[in-house]
Amino acid sequence: MSKETKAQRVERIKREKDGLDVFADIYRYAKSGEDIDPEDIDRFKWYGLYTQNTNLQEREDKTLYFMLRVKLESGRMDLNQLEAALEISKRYARGTADFTTRQDLQFHFIRVEDLPAIFSCLSEVGLTTAFAAGDVARNVVTCPVSDVDKERLYDVEAITKEVNDYFDANREISNLPRKYKVGISSCPKHCASHEIQDLSFNAKKSEEGEVIFDVSVGGGLASNKRIASHIGYIEPHQVLAVAKAITEIYRDYGNRENRNRARLGHLLDALGVEQFIEILHSKVDFRLQLDDVQKYTPYVNRExxxxxxxxxxxxxxxxxxxxxxxxxxxxxxxxxxxxxxxxxxxxxxxxxxxxxxxxxxxxxxxxxxxxxxxMGIDAEPSVFKARTLSCTGINFCKFAVSETKDLAAKLVEHLQRKFPHFEERLSFSVNGCPNSCAHPHIVDIGLLGCKVKRNGESVSGFELVLGGNLEGDKSSFGRKTGIKFAADDTFRVVESIVESYQGSHYKNFYDYAYGIIYE
Structure with a gap:
């Protein structure tokens, strides 16, 4: 018998037991202390759990630690939820807590035996980890000031809640071909970055002055590095119906044979946009409207x-x-x-x-x-700190080869000292592996984790990526420059890029980066 492929294994695991059904097993493992079935570990993702790297673990400590991701719907945390998060961080997570690019909160050093208490603590304040990971619809991202911004086009709070409620631990969609990311926003600065969502809805004013939502499909990073396709407009009350229909299309038509070709963008390419829209129209009782595609804010100014x-x-x-x-x-x-x-x-x-x-x-x-x-938190951050992302990194992520978060903070501090009068805001990403958790291909300067040779030894390092930007149909992914360097050379390399730009004839960094890559 031939060996299972990765896709075959994952699909079998999901068929044999729904990811949502592992919840009872988590409590059983917590109580019994027995070794966890590796296939259940895969299902743990449905409740936001990933095994973490042992990099910071004492050699004699054989505990299986997890990273736990908590969904913050619309990114929101009230005082009670902040206090619950603090309790979890101090008591169970060794003081760790990080905000993510999907408006989630994640903890490290989580032990299975502590999960019942953690889940109870979260439930008491209305928080959950269900569908925070796995082959499911992840947390719906949105503008954080949709309900208070004077410049908003529409308050999307109710719509976002409707869609989140539909996704919430829904067994009809608990087995999708891969992860599935949705955004809903009325932000005039387009801060939800619809271009890299599987499905997104963005408010705009129609020619008649009515608020409509553009529908964009198939965006993504990593194996599905693709700018989302605009497919038309709908009215606000139609958002939920379209979200349901497209989710079902993805569930029923998505590729389950190859996980590297299984995102919604891959399906859109396989079907073609026209056929995809035809299938969508067959599942709803209205048709997408046509209107001019709106202009979008450049990525670096989405704040x-x-x-x-x-x-x-x-x-x-x-x-x-x-x-x-x-x-x-x-x-x-x-x-x-x-x-x-x-x-x-x-x-x-x-x-x-x-x-x-x-x-x-x-x-x-x-x-x-x-x-x-x-506290080191800035309401008017420097041009270097404002738009700096970093992934989990080698301290906790099993895929990472380079440290990220501390390096990113130190890099910002270094650039602030070195270039105190630099005025143009730049976006940065420090990404610990070749994947795209910290979005290294949509920023001005991306550092992509890799191993490099130095004095005959393989050491942690990065490859330089330049020229990413999100701006609707003007979007472009950053390109690898081929420049690779050890992690402790990061300051020197990035500093030299900024100095080179300052000494060039280019009027903005994007044009400079484009020139570096293509000239």
Whole structure:
């Protein structure tokens, strides 16, 4: 008998036991202490669990530790949820806590025996890990200030909740061909980055002045490195129906033979856009509308930093930057103290691993900004810190070959000292492996983890990627330059790129990067 392929193994595992059914097994393993079936470990993903790297583990410690990802719907955390997250971080996760690019919160050093207590703690404050990972619909990303921004086109809170509720632990769609990422936004700055979502809905004004949502399909990174295709417009009340229909199309038509060709974008390419739309139309009782494709904000400017007046009288919101989402127990504790002191009711994580304090009395805003700065959190971040992403890295991720989060923070500090008068905002990604968790192909300067040879030895390093940008049909993925270097040469290499740009004739970094690659 021939050996199972990776795809065959995964599909068999899902057929034999739905990923949602592993929940009871998690409790059984927690109570019994027995070794976990490797196939159940794969199913653990349906509840946000991944085995983590042993890089920071003591040699004598044989514990199987997990990373746990918690879904934050619309990126939102109220005070009770912040306090629950702090409790989990301190008691069960060795002080770890990171915001992700899907507006989730993840912890490390999680033991199976602690999961019942953790799940109970999360449930008490309305949080869940279900569908935070696995071959399912992941957390629906959205603009963090949709409900408070004076410039929003439409409040998408109710629509986003409808779609999240449809996805929530839904057994009809608990076995998709691969992961499936959806975004819904009315943000005038397009901060949900629809271009790299499997499915997204973006509000715009029609020629008649009515709000409609453009539907974009098939975006992605890694094996599905593809800018989403715009397929038409719908009315706000039709978003849920289209989300259901396209999810079912993906479930029923998606490739289950090759996991590297199994994302929705691959299906769109296989069917062709016209046939895909025909199938969609057969599943709904309306047709997509035609209208001009809207213009989009360049990726580097998709943010909400600083103090802004809310639509709610006397209230404000504050956009804040942290380094690579690394908030930790100390940061959570600081946020809770600020919230209690200044009447902050909630924060929301962003798709750039930052967060927004979404509701506080306007008279307290300046004081909050000052206290955040003492914590290393900036409401007016430098041009280097504002748009810097970093993945989990070698400390915890089994796929990574290079450390990321600490390096990203130190790189920002170095560039701030070296170029104090640099004015153009640049976007960075420090990615610990050849995959795309930190989105290295959509930023100005991407560092793609790899092994490099130095003095005959293989050491952790990076390959330089330049020239990524998201801007609707003007989007472009960054290109590998072929420049590879050891991790401890990162400052020198990035510094030399910035200096080279400053000495060039180019008026912006994107044109400079394009020239470097193609000239």
């Amino acid at each position: 909400h930093f600083g103090i802004h007046k809310s639509i709610n009288e006397g209230r404000s919101y504050i956009g804040c930057a942290i380094n690579g989402g690394k908030i930790g127990a100390e940061g959570l504790s600081g946020l809770i103290k600020i919230a209690k002191k200044y009447d902050v009711t909630a924060i929301r994580a962003t798709t750039a691993q930052n967060f927004v304090i979404t509701d506080l009395p306007s008279e307290n805003a300046v004081f909050v900004v000052e206290e955040l700065k003492e």
